[in-house]
Amino acid sequence: MIFRKRGPRLTPVTKTEVVKRLLEMAPVKIGNSDKAVLVFFDLRCPFCARLFKEAEETLVEMASRGVITFAMCDYVVHKDAEPLHRKLRCTAEDERLKFIAEAFSGKKVEVGDCPEGNLRECERLAEEVGVYGTPTIIFYNFAKGRGYIHFGYMSPSEVLEAISAL
Template identity: 70%
Template sequence: MSSPLKCFKQLFVFIAVFFRKSKLRLTPLTKTEVVKRLLDLAVVKVGNSERVVLVFFDLKCPFCAKLFKETEELLVDMANRGLITYAMCDYVVHRDAEPLHRMLRCISEKERLKFVRDAFEGKRVEIGNCPEGNLRICEKMAEELGVIGTPTLLFYHLAKGKGYIHFGYISPTEILEAISSL
């Protein structure tokens, strides 16, 4: 029979392993044509590099807001310097976000990042009556990649025809690590 002390040690080891900080989990992906189509449909697109960072987001998702606030400046700067293509594709999870996403597609491309920034900062944004546009097409294509929620990040190298997908929030450091793995 096991002693109570031995059982306690085994339980402690299990808890320590279960709750330890997880490493970055990137799922390999090879769907170049789907990625190219998503880039065409993306509501926000900055840069034109073979290395792609595509974020599936919902304007009412708190972790999407956290991710955006922490990484927007970095990713836009990298895209402007030609290091990556930074894109954002709608994946509406919260029903009350649908009018925001439709409006985002109705405004000029130059104003979209500001609209996203304002929405994520909780500022009042003007919502007009806009058609749905490509909103559902992005979601269907995202599901082809296995996307089931937000935020989801896709890291892809178009020339190599391979990349990775990550489900959930990750830190700016982990994003840089994923980009460098391309």
């Protein structure tokens, strides 16, 4: 028997207004393209960390060139991650990717006392588009008013494949 590697499972999504609101709330947003890549993550999720370490540089570079809008939106699954997500929202915008990298590296990160911000609103909206865990990635084309959602880890090549499908 020959086993073939299957491509990523992409589920159609057509909730343009909800995706736009999620992009507005995302603590990390780079670029301003009609094509968006929105990653829902938990700072204690090992597969979120892997996805970030492997794909973040490429996604930031694509967003800087205007190919995509790259955003990261909190979706707290692990209770001990909530203070980290609050701290992320208290961190200066230009320092947030560095904060995420430090949290994912396992370094001790000082969290201090930060307000919740719109963390719960972000999670509520995420559930409206079908997010139920992390990592989850939405690939959305605003010009077409549709996109795809993927649940779970994706390799960088699978991420690029999904972007090209937009």
